[in-house]
Amino acid sequence: MPSGNKFKIENQNWIDLTDGEIIKIGNCKLEIIFTPGHADDHICLNLDNEVIFSGDNVLGGSTAVFDNYAAYMNSLNKMKQTIERIGGKIPIYPGHGDVIDDGLDRIDFYIQHRLERENQILNNLGLTTFKPNRT
Numbered sequence: 001m002p003s004g005n006k007f008k009i010e011n012q013n014w015i016d017l018t019d020g021e022i023i024k025i026g027n028c029k030l031e032i033i034f035t036p037g038h039a040d041d042h043i044c045l046n047l048d049n050e051v052i053f054s055g056d057n058v059l060g061g062s063t064a065v066f067d068n069y070a071a072y073m074n075s076l077n078k079m080k081q082t083i084e085r086i087g088g089k090i091p092i093y094p095g096h097g098d099v100i101d102d103g104l105d106r107i108d109f110y111i112q113h114r115l116e117r118e119n120q121i122l123n124n125l126g127l128t129t130f131k132p133n134r135t
Contacts, residue, residue, distance in 0.1 A: 017043065033082055037072025038064055044079060049086045052079065052103055053093050060097025063113060073114060080107045 017023075019034035031046035038056045045053040056064055057075055066072035083090045083104045092103035100106045122128065 031082075033078065035075035035078060037066045037068050037070075037075045039067055040071070042075070044082075046082060046086070049090075051091055051093055052083065053095075054079070054103075055095045058092055058094055058100065058103070058106055058110060060092075060094040060100050062097070063110060069114075073111070076107055076111050076114075080104065080111070083107065 017032045019032060021032045023030045023032070029048055031049075033044040033046060033052075035042050035044045035055075035057050042055055042057060044055055044057060047053065057072075057079065058064065064072075089101070090103045092100040092106060094100065
């Protein structure tokens with residue numbers, strides 16, 4: 001696994017995937033996007049630069065839970081950069097919930113939501129807050 005964790009499962013033929021790898025299936029291309037945070041082995045899939053399959057990183061109806069906040073925020077930014085690179089209004093097909101028509105808008109919402117939560121925690125601790133960069 002990308003985290004370095006090793007799991008031994010007998011009688012399985014696993015194929016390691018790498019970040020940015022393109023898998024061709026017929027006329028389709030799937031780009032592997034390594035997006036840890038929700039889980040340390042989480043990936044999203046970019047299908048033909050037309051659809052992002054987000055697994056549990058971005059959900060269709062609520063915000064996601066995560067194991068590693070810093071990694072999760074980095075992954076959200078990586079997903080955002082992927083959609084910006086592709087260009088246009090790209091839908092996200094989440095692991096749970098409804099299809100998200102405007103993936104970039106939803107990812108921006110997730111990022112801002114988490115930054116606002118950070119500020120709430122800092123405020124409660126009496127520490128300096130920062131203003132999220134609203135897009």
